[in-house]
Amino acid sequence: MAGTYRVTVEPLGKEVECAEDQPILEACLRAGVWLPHSCTHGTCGTCKAEVLDGDVDHGAASSFALLDFERDEGKALLCCAMPRSDVTIEGDVDAEEGVVFHPVRDFVGTVTVLEDVAVDTRRLVLELDQEIDFNPGQYVQVTVPGKDVVRTYSIASPPSQRNSIELHIRRTPGGLASDGWIFATLAEGDRVNLAGPYGNFFLREEREEPAVLIAGGTGLAPMKSMIRHVLEGDCDRTITLYQGARTVDHLYDQEFFTALAERHPDRFVYRPCLSEEDREGYLAGTVLDVLDRDKPTLSGHVGYLCGPPAMVEAAMRVLMGKRLFPRDIYREDFLDEAAKAAGTGVRSPLLKR
Template sequence: MTAAHSVTVVGSDTRTVDCAPGQPLLDAFLRHGVYLPNSCNQGTCGTCKVRLCSGSVSAPEVSETVLGADDQANGYVLACQSTPTSDAQIEVPVDAGSGPRHPLRDLTGTVHEVSEIAHDTLAVTVGIDEPLEFSAGQYIEFVVPGSGTLRQYSMANPPSRPDRLEFHIRRVPDGLATDRWIFDSLAHGHPVEMRGPWGDFVHDTESDAPMILLAGGTGLAPLKSIALHALERDPDREIHLYHGVRHRSDLYDVEFWQSLADRHPGLRYTPCLSREEGFGRHGYVGDVLVDDFDSLRGFSAYLCGPPAMVDAGVKACKRRRMSGRNIHREKYTPAPAGAMVLT
């Protein structure tokens, strides 16, 4: 049997973990409760880059759009894609900061409910036997039955409800996880294999600034978790939620947000339709935000959805003079070809 390799993060807070054969660096560190920056876990965002100081790793070729040629020449690798082939030392970029330290776990859940909430969109509720410790905004990976392939879905429930996880899932045409499993056959009582939690897109509990939440489609899921968590901590928190979709049929949870706003006067809910008029506001969430505010100084923002929507939302926040360090973002991107498979 091949032995595990010892990998050390060098710096002011030296930490060492053992990586099993074939285990990615990121997976090993998070399972030991040791934080490394992470976001997509698919090798497409570059958030988890670390510098290999000594030792060797095995990893697939990385696009220069994710990890630049200079970084690669200087020994940087993606922790989510790199498996050590010897004992090693790695260095985390000094600007990586800190993040959630919830141990990564393998989970088995049971489907409690599958319900259609909008056009080509389902809400899936999964019960788990052992409560999951996570931060509002994080996600879980589902194991697609029969394939071992992983797909990422954000929790929509707050961390205070750790044993019943809620997900919002939009159909992807001919999608391995959606068309060929979740929308096709997933039902009450079915077992679901998962692992998590993952991600650095989380509620900053140290800040009490008024909040802007910009969601595109099912990007509403982690923002629901963040909003509920913030309101649990401060029922009077000022929160402005903008949910952008194309058509009225794509919109969901309208009554939930309207009812929540009735109970929390600091919460304002604004649905935005980009290709239809007659309900809510017409236009993209970033444009509507700019129309509503002359200044966003002192605000914090959380943006989640398609990349174009997130990029436009960031520009809108900065246009209204929000500090860049207060803008948190998560881009929903399609699973890449050759997405990670469990072995």
């Protein structure tokens, strides 16, 4: 059995038990001690922290996200680092006002819906063995059966729905979880191990500015959770969703969002965009082309971006060009193993969320 060590999180002075084969971030999130993180697989660098005392094994940290000299200076990626003694770390623990974080827990989900919704895109609904609490936009880690690996998928259902979660999965050719399992052998009735909630990308309830949501592919999932959450409540914040795909066959849930927009004309605007097909009822161009035509400036807005990292990066630049500051933009990059190997997912240390 693995030994355990004590991790002290400064400047909070909180102490957490951490097994020697458990990432420090994981132990903290399970104990209700929130620390910033995004990908949870050693790729983005968001969880970088100072090890003030003690030894850690850096695990699977990417050498791009944690450079050699940073290791030498005593830094670690907490989503990968495992303790080799009692450890004291200095985390970036500044809590955001009004945000309640929910501790990570384990769940067993039973597949109740598994359907193809667009080209290479599946909707998966899992009925959970216990109720889950999360902030809209957060994600779960799903264990790939028979392999010692997890993959991360954003929750598309709203937090009010606590007994089941909806996930949207895109097939990556040759991908272990998607191509090798979810699109191959997974079936209704199967049981799936998962843990959550994780992630810094969630709706900031305290920000009442009009919100612009930009989703590429299955980047729609966390946006769907946020939109449903807002529209279930009675706050009068307005949301515009830009949903992008190449052709109509790559787009999904249009009927759902069109109906929502008809039901909430003052609060929700839906902009489905097709970059490679002209079709009535859809806007021509990428989400960024359409946004550019729609909004000369975004001053006074807040932006949420999610999807493939290249799209998110391009959207970040467009939003900043339209007078949004980094503090007004929240992003989730769907970083995978290829991004980790290539070092393309490392966040600027100036971007904390």
